[in-house]
Amino acid sequence: MGRFHRHPDGTAHEHHAGDHGGYAVTGTSRVAVLEDIFSENDRVAAENRARFDVAGVRTVNLMSSPGAGKTSLLTHTLARLAADLRIGILEGDIATSIDADRLEGFGAAVALVNTGAGFGGECHLDAVMVQSGLHRLPLADLDLLVIENVGNLVCPAEFNVGEHAKAMVYAVTEGEEKPLKYPVMFRAVDAVVVNKVDLLPYLDFDLDLFLSNLHDVNPKATVIQASARTGAGVDEWCGWLTGLFSEIR
Numbered sequence: 001m002g003r004f005h006r007h008p009d010g011t012a013h014e015h016h017a018g019d020h021g022g023y024a025v026t027g028t029s030r031v032a033v034l035e036d037i038f039s040e041n042d043r044v045a046a047e048n049r050a051r052f053d054v055a056g057v058r059t060v061n062l063m064s065s066p067g068a069g070k071t072s073l074l075t076h077t078l079a080r081l082a083a084d085l086r087i088g089i090l091e092g093d094i095a096t097s098i099d100a101d102r103l104e105g106f107g108a109a110v111a112l113v114n115t116g117a118g119f120g121g122e123c124h125l126d127a128v129m130v131q132s133g134l135h136r137l138p139l140a141d142l143d144l145l146v147i148e149n150v151g152n153l154v155c156p157a158e159f160n161v162g163e164h165a166k167a168m169v170y171a172v173t174e175g176e177e178k179p180l181k182y183p184v185m186f187r188a189v190d191a192v193v194v195n196k197v198d199l200l201p202y203l204d205f206d207l208d209l210f211l212s213n214l215h216d217v218n219p220k221a222t223v224i225q226a227s228a229r230t231g232a233g234v235d236e237w238c239g240w241l242t243g244l245f246s247e248i249r
């Protein structure tokens with residue numbers, strides 16, 4: 001999906017020869033197929049949202065590159081919040097239950113969706129995949145559902161799954177320029193957790209330049225500096241999560 005981009009009106013972006021590899025012959029039909037895929041996704045996303053709202057559960061779609069620290073941050077999150085909030089995790093991974101297993105034992109309900117059945121493994125969760133995992137969660141008994149998306153900076157941003165908010169984890173090891181190179185993702189999110197700040201003394205990462213690049217593509221996002229190694233910033237992140245309960249989006 002990453003070669004194609006949605007416009008705000010829901011249509012897919014038409015490509016021209018030389019643009020992303022030039023599907024000159026099949027371009028028009030590919031765009032039509034993509035528009036169908038996106039409209040089917042949005043229909044199911046609306047169904048998911050209705051289920052979340054009926055159940056009274058606030059839902060966050062958590063995205064990042066592979067290895068930025070989503071699961072690590074979630075273990076801290078559960079350790080802080082699971083005593084006071086009834087939390088569910090929908091864990092999306094291409095293969096294995098490794099991350100889902102890491103999130104067991106904190107008192108949260110964890111459901112795994114493996115996307116490996118697709119074309120080499122789907123690179124994102126779409127609304128249908130999320131829907132397929134919901135029956136394994138006690139939605140009516142939850143306050144907060146966090147969907148840990150498949151690690152990828154492109155595709156997950158293009159699929160709404162019915163969530164109330166989108167957040168991403170970004171590791172300081174990923175470079176300063178990624179907001180400019182992957183603007184669809186950085187623009188889509190309501191919050192960015194800048195993770196692994198414990199590593200800053202060992203890197204030549206220019207934090208101010210990164211923050212300025214992020215601000216250029218998304219001036220509205222809440223930015224939280226954190227370390228899932230030391231626990232720094234985790235309280236602020238948990239505050240953002242619990243703040244979702246007082247916001248009507």
Ligand SMILES: Nc1nc2c(ncn2[C@@H]2O[C@H](COP(=O)(O)OP(=O)(O)O)[C@@H](O)[C@H]2O)c(=O)[nH]1
Binds near residue numbers: 068151196199
């Ligand atoms: N130094 C450091 N390592 C981290 C931090 N957060 C995650 N990691 C490590 O980064 C790797 C990937 O983390 P993981 O939570 O699996 O990332 P995910 O793929 O986004 O779920 C693991 O080896 C973690 O221990 C952090 O804040 N600081």
Ligand SMILES: [Mg+2]
Binds near residue numbers: 070
């Ligand atoms: Mg993970």
